[in-house]
Amino acid sequence: MTAQALNHTQERRATTSNGGLILVILLVLHGWFIWGLIASIGAAEAGADPGYSIIAYALGLTLAAFALAGFYTLQPNEAAAITLFGNYKGTDRTPGLRWIIPWYGRKKISLRVRNVTGEKLKVNDKRGNPIEIAAVVVWRVTDTAQALFDVDEYQTFVDIQIETAVREIASHFSYDQAEHDEPTLRGDADQVSALLREKLQERVSVAGVVVDESKLSHLAYAPEIASAMLRRQQAEAVLAARRYIVQGAVEMVQHALEQLSEREIVVLDDERRATMVSNLLVVLCGDRDAQPVVNAGSLYQ
Structure with a gap:
């Protein structure tokens, strides 16, 4: 330097x-x-x-x-x-x-603004998962002397630095799973783009070039793990939905028991209360519609 x-x-x-x-x-x-x-x-x-x-x-x-x-x-x-x-x-x-x-x-x-769409690169993210990533970079020449005389073929130089910067950024973030609420490539695109622009500007400043904007244009798992990661994402979605359903069911059961107690509609002992809670949770959390069974006799028989 x-x-x-x-x-x-x-x-x-x-x-x-x-x-x-x-x-x-x-x-x-x-x-x-x-x-x-x-x-x-x-x-x-x-x-x-x-x-x-x-x-x-x-x-x-x-x-x-x-x-x-x-x-x-x-x-x-x-x-x-x-x-x-x-x-x-x-x-x-x-x-x-x-x-x-x-x-x-x-x-x-030329001093005009230029738009470069990078090729898809196969790299490893922070967790070592192979991913495909590409970026769009908007740049322009501001110092003609540096662009022409300080680097050899400044356009080729910028293209190579874009690829290098994208590889470096990809290794700093996980695709979508991170620990301790760290930013990810998929969930924090603005932060990733800002860091990409900063790193790229450091690399191309020697060529008299200014980077106006940089954005990720493509982000996906590599084909060899895409199906496995898709199943994982589907499983996570199912678990999240189940968690939300169970939370709602518990609140509904609690509300039902409180209403029955306040209005003195029926007095339940601990065993009957546990049975009612179990039945309500089965009905509310089940994947299929429940088939009700009408009890024509006494609740305690």
């Missing part, structure tokens, strides 16, 4: 010219040189000594034509890094027709 901090390239503004103004000047010069060259040739044919005028006009016309190579255009949210014999001289971010001395190099780079 220290070497990177010392050797990174810092973007600065390049000195370039308005291409429209230079174009007008060059057109005027072209017309003047062509007129002078024609006049000098005509004078020579008439027997007059043109001296060095033909050579001067021809040389001027050649230089003016060579200057046309200095034109370039920039679209909105596009920049051009200017170099001279391998040395970085600055970045031009002004859109439109631009001009610079032709022997300066220009390398264009």
Whole structure:
């Protein structure tokens, strides 16, 4: 990290010219040189000594034509890094027709927001379960000098760092089962996405890139354990439903006994009370509809 901090390239503004103004000047010069060259040739044919005028006009016309190579255009949210014999001289971010001395190099780079949908990765979560995970990352270039000169192929660099960051994040969380109320990949997507963005920003900052947003686009168990995990989730759902049913049944039985006692509808001893509680719980917690049996005799016979 220290070497990177010392050797990174810092973007600065390049000195370039308005291409429209230079174009007008060059057109005027072209017309003047062509007129002078024609006049000098005509004078020579008439027997007059043109001296060095033909050579001067021809040389001027050649230089003016060579200057046309200095034109370039920039679209909105596009920049051009200017170099001279391998040395970085600055970045031009002004859109439109631009001009610079032709022997300066220009390398264009897009500043637009980019959207990358990562491939599905097979990794192990915190508990060692194999899972499939993928992310969508929105990023853009903010420092053109770092993107072009501090890393090799900045787009490929960002793609590799996205994959590395997703693998790292997946190893920090469990898929959906965690201890001590820890966040999970499935249950705490916002927290996972925020941490992914933070880790990814740390990795790509050397390339002059800013990560605007990151979200998990795919999350699932690996095929080899998906069926087993599905059965486990179904069993957990059944247990949770049963727990809720039993809790409700107990409350209903308690309420029924309290109502019978308060209204003095029937007086039950402990044994009959236990029998009634058992029967009510069977009826309320059963999977099928109960078949009632009417007792036509005494409750105590």
